[in-house]
Amino acid sequence: MFRMPVLVVDDLHVSVEGKPILQGVDLALEPGRVHALMGPNGSGKSTLALSLAGGPGYEVTGGRARLEGEDLLSLPPFERARRGLFLAFQYPPEIEGVSLREFLRLACAERGQGFCEFQRNYPQAIARLRMEAFDGRELNVGFSGGEKKRAELLQLYLLKPKVALLDEPDSGVDVDALRLIAGAIRDLADGGAAVLIITHYPRILDHVPPAEVFILDGGRIVERGGPELARRIGEEGFEVVRG
Template sequence: MLSIEDLTVEVDGKRILNGVNMSIGEGETHALFGPNGSGKSSLLFTIAGVPKYKVKSGSIVYKRKDITDAPMDERAKLGIGILFQHPPVLRGVKLLDMVRISLEQRNGGVKVKDQEIIELSKKLNLENFLSRDVNLGFSGGEIKRSELLQLLAQAPDFVMLDEPDSGVDLVNIGLVGNTINELLEKDKKTMHRSKSGLIITHFGNILDYVKADKAYVMMKGRVFCQGNPVELLDDIRHNGYGECMTCMKR
């Protein structure tokens, strides 16, 4: 599904990713750990094609197509979706209309009735938010659910989630987890899934609800460790990132 090779990226002349390698197969879900400022979000933004993230070397191949220099809208049309950690407020744009645009684009321009959008929003308890401007005055957890609703409408083949559990209370974390599982087709056997995902998580809470197949640890713009998500997370919880720092010095 996605292959990243020796990816080096700069923003405003400052190097933020340095020789990143990663491969995510069809139907797989991978997790990405790392301290603040390690480059995790920058990697997602680069994959999504955010313009200020300049690839200096390496490649990004998605569905066997080199998208290293592809614009952001082309990547979205190819099936790449992202949940931002801090998405913008869209004044003057109702959540209902945003979801409608995604659904109609996905359905080849076929008009969507309001009731269809209402039924979809009920999955995330957002039916009373549809008449509000996107993310305006929303709490942290409401923003996460709003972004997930838009992803449900978009139904991307490759889903990137930047800390989907941050700001989400204990009542709604299960709801968020169930929605991510739906996006990633977790109800199907691995061999029958066509959706893949990459999840950034700081504390790992979301992995109690969404099973990851593999995990990485990123430090200072590089991937230093990879392996079993549960084992890596357990090491981090008990030892911090000290062992990874040791590996960096070797």
């Protein structure tokens, strides 16, 4: 069944410190579906996510990106977030002096959620991600790699974005955490979010089969397909998509 894409990227070119990284990326993300972006190191996967989120130092030199038809690239980063774009970082920062709960309360308020709604949803989300012990802790301070990734998913759960860009949510996590994260991602998509999992390896995609897989290499999407494409990459490497 065709679904109108919520995020459309058309011929996107991005440079970092004057060096071209993305050289004409085209993709579309549909609501309620999991998509995967795979590619070797240096192919531009994180650059794509950070440039869409408005990260500093990422110069868009051509192309466009639209979120529900609106020009995304003309908006400052905080407005992109308000419109419903969320980036889960590959290396989430530690923020001292800011509690996880208070950070999420303020972020949810910016997304239009009232205090009573937050009070109702927060305990449920904490329990779903098994983060009860982190309630009241400073944001990501002293968290392990896997705990930081779960904290990112906790934010997603509560903020309910339209588009979730997940930069290597499977890196630095053990098997149990991987299953937990995968389940949370499935819940997000079931709730209507368009999800893009950015990863090197197909192991998380075994737990969250994507509707579509994009292969990024040399700054361009060189192939796309279904879950079987991810399995081919896992078995044979990225050489199978290189001419």
